[in-house]
Structures are given as C-alpha cells and as structure tokens.
Amino acid sequence: MGTQYNQISMEDRCYISLLLKEGKKIRKIAAIVDRSPSSISRELKRNTTPSNVYKHDFANLVAKSRRWTGSKLDRNPELRASVLCLLKLGLSPEQVSGRLALMHGQKIISYESIYRFIYAQIKRTKDYSWRHYLPRSKSKRGRRRLKSTSPANFIQNRVSIHNRPQEILQRSQSGHWEADLMLFSKYGQAILAIQDRFSRLLILSKQPNKSARPVAQKLHYIFKKLPPFIRQSITFDNGTEFSQHYLLNNLGINTFFCDTHAPWQKGGIENAIGRMRRGLPRKIDIAKLSCFDLQSRVWIYNHTPRKCLNYLTPAEVFAQQMLHFKCESTFPLSRE
DSSP: OOOOOOOOOHHHHHHHHHHHHTTOOHHHHHHHHTOOHHHHHHHHHHHOOTTSOOOHHHHHHHHHHHHOOOOHHHHOHHHHHHHHHHHHTTOOHHHHHHHHHHHHTSOOOOHHHHHHHHHHHHHHHOOGGGGGGSTTOOSSOSOOOOOOOOOOOOOTTOOBGGGSOHHHHTTOSSOEEEEEEEEOSSTTOEEEEEEETTTOOEEEEEESOSOHHHHHHHHHHHHHTSOGGGOSEEEEOSOGGGTTGGGGGGGTOEEEEOOTTOGGGGHHHHHHHHHHTTTSOTTSOGGGSOHHHHHHHHHHHHTSOBGGGTTBOHHHHHHHHHHHHHHHHHHHHHHO
C-alpha cells in the first residue's frame, strides 16, 4: 500500500499559530499536533504572510487557493458550450442541471456551480452581459424587495380558498386552474394568464383591457372548448377583473379566491408570470406584439422541462393526463 497523506486542517493551523506565538520550535510543534517536522516546516514556508508571520486564517485561504483548479465549466469546454446553449434557450440553471442529468442518467453539474460560474465571469471581466444568461438577468445575487398591493373589493358570490377541496391542494390531477392578469406600463394593456395546477400548462390571451366582463367572457370561451373533466375549478386573487367569475359556474366550474394580500396561495400562476416576464417585461408595448409571437413564447414555456415535473415538460404531462382521462372514459365501452 502507498503512503497516505492527510491535509493539515484548520484546527491544526490554529494550534501551530498559537504554539509559534509561545516560542515553540518546529520539532516541538510537530510532536504536539502529531505531524512530522518536515510537514510543519513545509507549512510555514508555503503559507506565511508576506511579512513572514504565520496566521491560521491566512494560511488556510492560501492552501485552499493552491488546490483550486478552476470551475468545472472552465475545465470542460464541451460542457460549458452545452450549458450556455441551454441557458440561451431560457432554461434556468436548475432546469439545465436537471435536464442534463435526465439525458445522461447521472448528475453532470449542479445548478449552484452554474450560478457561481456566471457571477464569477461578471466579477472577473466586468462584462454585465453575462447576467442575461440568468432567468431574471440579475448582476448580483439576492432577492429584490418589491412593494406590492392587493385590492380588497367585495366580490359577489365569492368563495374562500379555504373552502377548496383538499384534493385540489394536492395537485393530483389536471382540471384545476389558477388565473391572473399580466399588466403593462401602458394603460389598459393586459394579458390573461391561466395555468393548470397539475401539469403547469399555461394559456395566454391578450385582453382589450382589465375590465371584468371581457375577462369573464374570455375565460368562458377558453374553458368551453375543453372537456368537462379538464375544467373543474379555478382560483383567482381579489382583483376586480375577476368579479364576474360566476359566469363560469354554468360550465360546471367552481371558483375560489385567495385571502387578501396572499398571492402566494396561487403560487403556480405567479411563478408562470414571473417566467414569462423574462420575455414580456412591463415596459413592452403589447399592441406591437403579434399573436404568433405571443403563442410562440407560450409554446416555449409549455415545452420547457420543469423540476416539479421530474424534468418533463408541461405539454408532455398535460397530454398524458388527457390520454389517461380518455382511456378511463372509454374503457367500460371497450369491454362491451
């Protein structure tokens, strides 16, 4: 068997620093920390400060930097090209990590390594264009503090989210939806967004304004095209644009509302809107946005792998659910 070497630990360096201050010689220090004198001598030569003073914290940093071989993406150009290509397509580092693991059958790189690589490039090169590889294009890590308000107007026939059946909360099947409006800086511009809670399938539709009547009519038009088993319930916030929700009841759809100032209770659609904001910021003029362009963005969203779906896409999961319901409904007939 070959000789085994153990790296000097931070605790050992603390002892060495303390013993040096007490005036102990190298052989005495080596005996106390149970190391060879040559190891202690080498440690002192390599990791002292420029002023020839040994400090345990400085020595530890110098030793770590000496062993650093660079980021995994710096060492592997092929992996770097694959990761950057997926990031350009709009995938988050977590989605890139999960999708590569799904494709190769093993973990290739962690999302944290991707984040560190991007922010290291920004810090080293001062090129802030690197931030555009990230979902929210932030040049610094951390959360932005945003002020938010929520209207508390009275809504006719309002049913609280706390009366919603438990199976809806569990996201066990398609047919339960969440809805919200994407608003823009130009007055009156809005996009209606609805998402299936189970599959995360997203539907977007431009609205003439944020009035309640057009919103209810558009929801009625969309859900009328779907089979009954795929349109069982929908959850809103307390915005006045959803005050005519009861028009959906004649389709057999149950409507529920979040608590005041609690948009996180319909977190699925909030997350979806946050993702769509990457390509549809508030400052954009959606009057110049064609229907084809809008639906192209929705197509990309619905065909992007998601961690919560084991890195399948919303379109794949929704199609599986539709097939499952169809098979269940036709199975008794097929036996006859």
